[in-house]
Amino acid sequence: MDRKEEFLKSIRTGNTFKGDFITMGAAMLDGETITNAHVKVPLKTLNRHGLIAGATGTGKTKTLQVLAENLSDKGIPVLLMDMKGDLSGIAKASPGHAKIDERHEKIGLPFDAKDFPVELLTLSEQNGVRLRATVSEFGPVLFSRILDATVAQSGIISILFKYSDDKKLPLLDLKDFKKILQYATKEGKAEIEEEYGRISPASSGSILRKIVELEQQGADIFFGEKSFDTDDLTRTTSDGRGVINVIRLTDIQDRPKLFSTFMLSLLAEIYSTFPEQGDSGQPELVIFIDEAHLIFKEASKALHSQIESIVKLIRSKGVGIYFVTQNPTDIPDGVLSQLGLKVQHALRAFTAKDRKAIKLTAENYPDSPYYDTKSVLTSLGIGEALISALDEKGRPTPLAATMLRAPMSRMDVLTQKEIDGINDRSELVEKYSEISDRESAYELLKKKIDKANEAEAKEKAKKERAKASKTSSKSKSTRSTQSAGSKALIKVLTSATVIRGVFGILGKMLK
Incomplete structure (x- = not known):
């Protein structure tokens, strides 16, 4: 058996599965595509996560598109x-x-052009299904990690969440949290310190600055109601195809804080709401994060963890x-070690740093x-990649340089008219289009502060009136005494005895 036959046997043996699978393309050896030597990924291990990496222009996005299309056709x-x-x-x-x-002739697969059921979602003001979450849904731990809070600041955030729960003050958006932070350091300082402990003004000021930074990246749009229901990500069509969301x-590429905030909240919500799946034949949902380095950019160690x-x-x-x-080095080692499927497109060795990265990637x-x-990593062409997956028993499949199949859908953007058409037909756009701003911590605390200020103003006015009344009474009493004395003096001075005495003295002096 020659080398090519041995290779072909290893590929076919390593890509034989009992359950359903996705065909990625055909294996290559010495730069030649071997027709019908199909490289496959079993559906059973697609919940073991994965990586699609490669230099710009090597076909990463098209690989993502191929996987998404085939998952949709499988009802995922x-x-x-x-x-x-x-x-x-x-x-x-x-x-x-x-x-x-x-x-496709080289690969040995027929090409079937088709469209797929799509829902367009948005984090910003773009048209589409609006994604939102409340501050309460984040909880104190996740909210602290997003803000990269210190231990002392995290303690304050936990106190504020606890106070809000105890007093039934809903924390829906960032202005709610800012209001309760202000209340805890001013009007409600004595109340909160008595029940929950002292809050440092310096720490609360630092928390406020971090929230303002988050707002500047557009997070004020994301926090609020109506919260997105993660069950809406798992819809299928009437013909059994999975919806591609x-x-x-x-418009948020330059706002990594908002992107990582959203991703972390979404993953946390999915984890807390989805039921345990066990060892099933296929995943319930597959998430692809393009430009994944943005999640980890400027993120703290706590956020990475x-x-x-x-x-x-x-x-x-x-x-x-x-x-x-x-590049795989964009992903932290702790996350990279969890990725079962690896699709590695070409890397370019332009610098010494690039060559070092290629060596690490190969390992x-x-x-x-x-x-x-x-050598293969630097010689792969566009739409070609090294693939290593996990078989149904969790073992790595044989490494295969692969000519990848082409996407069945359009490899280009939609026109604005086509985008509007998708949104017009969407049930979710209507469901999440209305922005709700019900009475929450901001309004309730504002009422409480206004009421306290009003009571304080009334008490102050009452004291001022009492003081004015007391001053007026004293003044009247003084004027009455002075008036009585003046009258007595005038009476004395005008009496006949005095007049006679005075004139008598004057008379004597004149003689």
Whole structure:
């Protein structure tokens, strides 16, 4: 048996599964595509997370699109983070191309152009299903980690959440939390210190500055009601296809704090609300995070730790998370070690740093007698990648350089008219379009402060009236005494005896 036959046997043996699977493309050896040597990923292990990496322009986004399309066809809902705006085209069928036909002929797969059921979601003012969450839903621990709070500041945040719960003050948006923070350091300082302990003005001032920073990145739009129900991410169509939820993030690329805040809250909410899945045949939901380095950019160690914990635990809920980025080194080691499927597109060795990164990347893949992994990483073409997955028993499949199949949907953006058409047909747009601003901590505390100020003003006015009345009575008494004395003096001075005495003396002096 020659080398090619041995390789072909290893690929077919390593890609034989009892359950359902997704075909990614055909294996390559020495730069040649081996037709019908299909590289597959079993649905059963897709909740073990994954990585799609590679240099700009090597086809990462198209690989993401291929996976999302095939998951949808298998009845598995998908959530996509669309950072560049080029994933919305999944809602329309591919127009086809001669190069696509040529590629699929080499792979040994027919090309079937089709569109997919899409829901457009948004974190900002863009048209689509509005995503929101309340401050209360975050809880004190998660809220503290998003703010990168110190131990002392985290303690204050916990006190404020506890006070809000005890006094039934809903914390819905950031202005609610800012109001209760202000109340705790001014009007309600004595009340809170008596029941919960002292709050340092310096620490509360630092917390306020961090909230203002969050607001400047647009988080004030995200916090509030109506909260998004994560069950709406797991919808399927009447014909059994999974809905592909595309979050349009083109206008928040320069706001990593908002992006990481949203992602962490979403993953935490999914983990807390989804039931335990156990060892099922396929995932309940698969999440793709494009430009994944933005989640970890400027994030604290505490935030990294929180994401790592959720990634470890959430797979038991039947949820797979796939990070899409340029280099595996963009992902923290603790998260990278949890990723079962790795699709590695080409890397470019322009600098010494690049060569070092390629060496580290190669070490993340299983050894293969058929590839010099470092060399292959720099020689892969567009739409080609090294793939290593987990089989149904959780073992790595043979490493395979793969010519990937082309997306069945459009590899381009939708027009504004097409976007409007999707939103007009959406039931969720109407469900989440109305912004609710019911009475919450801000209004309730404002009423309490206003009432206290009004009572204080009345008491002050009462005291001032009493003081004025007392001063007036004293003045009248003094004037009455003075008046009586004056009258007595005039009477004395005008009496006949005095007049006679005075004139008598004057008379004597004149003689």
